[in-house]
Amino acid sequence: MNETTTFADSAGATARPRGNRPVLEVEKLRVEFPTRKGTLRAVDDISFHIDEGEVLGVVGESGAGKSMTGTAIIGLLEPPGRIAGGEVRLEGERIDNLPYEKMRRYRGARIGMVFQDPLTSLNPLYTVGFHLTETIRTHSDLSEKQARQRALDLLSEVGIPAPERRIDQYPHQFSGGMRQRVVVALALCANPRLIIADEPTTALDVSIQAQIIRLLQRLCREHGASVMLITHDMGVIAETADRVAVMYAGRIAEVGPVQEVVKNAQHPYTEGLMGAIPTIGGTHEDLVQIKGSMPRLTQIPSGCAFHPRCPKAFDRCRRERPELMPAGRSEAACWLHDPAEKGRRRGNG
Amino acid sequence: MIAFIVRRLLQSLVVMLVVALLAFSMFRFIGDPVNQMVGVDTTEEVRENLRERLGLNDPVSVQFGRFVVNAAQLDFGISYQHKKEVSNLLAERAPATLELAFLSAIFALIVGVPMGVYTGLHRDSWLSKVFLTVSLVGISLPTFLIGILMIFIFSVWLGWLPSFGRGEVVDLGFWSTGLLTVSGWQAAIMPSITLGLFQMTLIMRLVRAEMLEVLRTDYVKFARARGLPNRAVHFGHALKNTLVPVITITGLQLGSIIAFAIITETVFQWPGMGLMFLQAIQTVDIPIMAAYLILIAFIFVVINLIVDILYYVVDPRLRIDRATAAGH
Ligand SMILES: Nc1ncnc2c1ncn2[C@@H]1O[C@H](COP(=O)(O)OP(=O)(O)OP(=O)(O)O)[C@@H](O)[C@H]1O
Ligand code: SF4
Ligand SMILES: [Mg+2]
Numbered sequence: 001m002n003e004t005t006t007f008a009d010s011a012g013a014t015a016r017p018r019g020n021r022p023v024l025e026v027e028k029l030r031v032e033f034p035t036r037k038g039t040l041r042a043v044d045d046i047s048f049h050i051d052e053g054e055v056l057g058v059v060g061e062s063g064a065g066k067s068m069t070g071t072a073i074i075g076l077l078e079p080p081g082r083i084a085g086g087e088v089r090l091e092g093e094r095i096d097n098l099p100y101e102k103m104r105r106y107r108g109a110r111i112g113m114v115f116q117d118p119l120t121s122l123n124p125l126y127t128v129g130f131h132l133t134e135t136i137r138t139h140s141d142l143s144e145k146q147a148r149q150r151a152l153d154l155l156s157e158v159g160i161p162a163p164e165r166r167i168d169q170y171p172h173q174f175s176g177g178m179r180q181r182v183v184v185a186l187a188l189c190a191n192p193r194l195i196i197a198d199e200p201t202t203a204l205d206v207s208i209q210a211q212i213i214r215l216l217q218r219l220c221r222e223h224g225a226s227v228m229l230i231t232h233d234m235g236v237i238a239e240t241a242d243r244v245a246v247m248y249a250g251r252i253a254e255v256g257p258v259q260e261v262v263k264n265a266q267h268p269y270t271e272g273l274m275g276a277i278p279t280i281g282g283t284h285e286d287l288v289q290i291k292g293s294m295p296r297l298t299q300i301p302s303g304c305a306f307h308p309r310c311p312k313a314f315d316r317c318r319r320e321r322p323e324l325m326p327a328g329r330s331e332a333a334c335w336l337h338d339p340a341e342k343g344r345r346r347g348n349g
Numbered sequence: 350m351i352a353f354i355v356r357r358l359l360q361s362l363v364v365m366l367v368v369a370l371l372a373f374s375m376f377r378f379i380g381d382p383v384n385q386m387v388g389v390d391t392t393e394e395v396r397e398n399l400r401e402r403l404g405l406n407d408p409v410s411v412q413f414g415r416f417v418v419n420a421a422q423l424d425f426g427i428s429y430q431h432k433k434e435v436s437n438l439l440a441e442r443a444p445a446t447l448e449l450a451f452l453s454a455i456f457a458l459i460v461g462v463p464m465g466v467y468t469g470l471h472r473d474s475w476l477s478k479v480f481l482t483v484s485l486v487g488i489s490l491p492t493f494l495i496g497i498l499m500i501f502i503f504s505v506w507l508g509w510l511p512s513f514g515r516g517e518v519v520d521l522g523f524w525s526t527g528l529l530t531v532s533g534w535q536a537a538i539m540p541s542i543t544l545g546l547f548q549m550t551l552i553m554r555l556v557r558a559e560m561l562e563v564l565r566t567d568y569v570k571f572a573r574a575r576g577l578p579n580r581a582v583h584f585g586h587a588l589k590n591t592l593v594p595v596i597t598i599t600g601l602q603l604g605s606i607i608a609f610a611i612i613t614e615t616v617f618q619w620p621g622m623g624l625m626f627l628q629a630i631q632t633v634d635i636p637i638m639a640a641y642l643i644l645i646a647f648i649f650v651v652i653n654l655i656v657d658i659l660y661y662v663v664d665p666r667l668r669i670d671r672a673t674a675a676g677h
Contacts, residue, residue, distance in 0.1 A: 076573055107573065107575065108574065108575040113571070115567055123586050123590070125590060135576075138576055187574075
């Protein structure tokens with residue numbers, strides 16, 4: 001017991017009620033890919049924060065830049081992709097410009113990441129126990145034996161039956177759900193303050209998705225980790241997240257408390273995404289679908305990138321790009337919420 | 350599994366029979382064996398006797414059958430030139446060739462794997478570009494040219510290494526080795542490098558390609574996300590996953606190394622089976638040619654068989670995992 005206190009302590013100490021101190025602050029983050037046809041901007045000046053103990057859901061269509069944002073935060077963009085501007089701060093410390101070795105030590109220990117596919121996140125040549133002990137020993141000075149004990153504890157914590165037997169088995173001897181539990185244990189084994197979970201259940205059977213999400217939520221709460229939860233599943237978001245950021249074409253379209261965004265969307269894109277466009281007599285299909293598709297990075301429209309698909313677009317949308325502005329209890333990047341615009345419309349109407 | 354092995358064994362058998370037929374037909378079509386064995390002034394009667402004794406008057410199918418049965422018992426007849434059992438001659442020469450092939454394979458692995466890892470990890474460094482360019486040269490220059498160049502530089506010009514032969518050889522009774530003497534090692538350096546150069550570049554390119562592929566997999570990304578040091582990621586997780594194909598290919602290449610030894614052995618006058626084969630061609634010593642042909646084919650077939658079976662055992666899980674891990 002004594003041996004594991006290093007970890008247990010920090011876990012206990014951080015499981016305090018949610019504070020307002022942000023764990024993660026992202027400011028005007030920009031991610032670019034130089035290509036032969038010019039520079040592509042996958043993430044374009046986005047800003048958001050995640051508070052202590054908070055779960056921030058990130059949603060958006062495929063290619064919106066969700067994974068890019070997560071990868072940039074943890075410092076694992078693959079060259080030639082690079083952070084071209086902005087700042088990322090973890091508990092107040094700037095981490096986007098750290099030397100590789102220093103950032104490497106933070107990964108796993110202060111920021112963890114869970115990927116979408118548990119089948120491929122584990123090296124087929126190593127046992128589950130090897131994965132765990134190697135990670136634990138990277139971030140602590142526990143002995144091989146202590147690390148193994150800690151690994152066993154973690155395995156039972158993530159709900160793997162008979163850990164003593166399972167620890168020496170290879171990934172292919174585990175089911176998808178069990179593997180994802182191992183992956184969660186791996187991401188949490190050095191008690192990071194922030195977990196970036198990139199579609200952690202997409203590859204899993206529907207029947208076990210809820211279990212894994214609940215496990216992730218419970219463990220993060222117990223370990224005092226905040227979560228950036230990237231997903232396509234609004235059900236998961238509604239159930240798990242405290243706040244939601246909706247991404248579109250490399251930018252945040254709307255961000256706000258989860259109930260607000262789901263029930264009272266402020267951005268036309270979110271409305272479409274939530275299937276809440278009030279069209280009288282419209283079929284169900286009309287409600288959910290937004291016409292057209294997200295633009296490719298090579299041809300982002302001028303002004304508001306959503307304007308070609310937006311049912312409420314007007315002149316200004318084509319010329320000027322809206323930044324996030326207060327909208328109801330959320331923030332939305334949409335000119336409809338510009339006070340000047342509101343005044344004009346009221347005047348006109 | 351059993352059915353698979355049986356099927357592959359049968360296929361191998363067919364291949365060997367075809368090769369045996371080829372080797373056998375050399376006896377029929379390249380000169381009259383009796384002419385090779387007797388003097389010009391031998392009488393027709395003696396010749397006919399000999400012919401009868403050698404079974405050359407039997408039907409072709411019977412002769413072929415006898416040839417196959419004998420070959421299966423390692424009996425390839427008597428060399429015209431050396432007047433000795435061909436199997437004994439080959440056994441005398443085999444250690445030289447096998448040692449050369451072995452050293453070449455080791456050289457190819459020891460140099461090729463690190464170069465492959467380096468070029469895989471540091472894709473854009475200038476050293477990687479040098480390695481890749483040099484490897485192109487290694488692939489495109491013919492073996493004999495490289496051998497002759499090396500002889501010119503290290504034997505003729507610098508005088509560091511012997512230009513021919515096997516150096517001092519120690520006879521262990523069942524095996525004669527050059528690996529126990531300094532001169533033996535000195536003599537082996539250039540032939541091994543010459544023979545192994547092609548495989549080395551092959552291995553380097555293979556390891557590089559595999560590394561690039563494995564480095565893109567999710568488990569390598571996840572290993573990085575867990576904060577593992579580069580050393581653990583590159584060697585523990587990435588390199589280890591490239592070794593299965595590398596070892597397979599090297600194993601497969603062993604067959605061609607032995608076969609290609611002909612050229613290297615000729616350039617360096619290395620007293621192996623290849624050199625003997627070339628000399629046999631010059632003197633139309635058909636039993637040696639036939640035996641060598643069958644032996645090389647046999648080595649190829651056995652290696653391929655082993656590798657196929659290994660694949661069958663290793664493949665289903667590993668290959669599928671790797672394939673899905675690569676696509677994101
Ligand atoms: N290596 C690259 N070079 C150029 N563009 C890239 C590269 N990798 C990704 N992109 C682009 O960056 C954009 C953002 O990709 P990202 O993976 O972040 O999307 P996502 O929101 O996570 O989508 P999904 O839901 O499909 O995971 C996409 O348009 C993608 O085409
Ligand atoms: S800014 Fe204009 S185009 Fe963009 S979402 Fe708002 S109304 Fe639609
Ligand atoms: Mg993604």
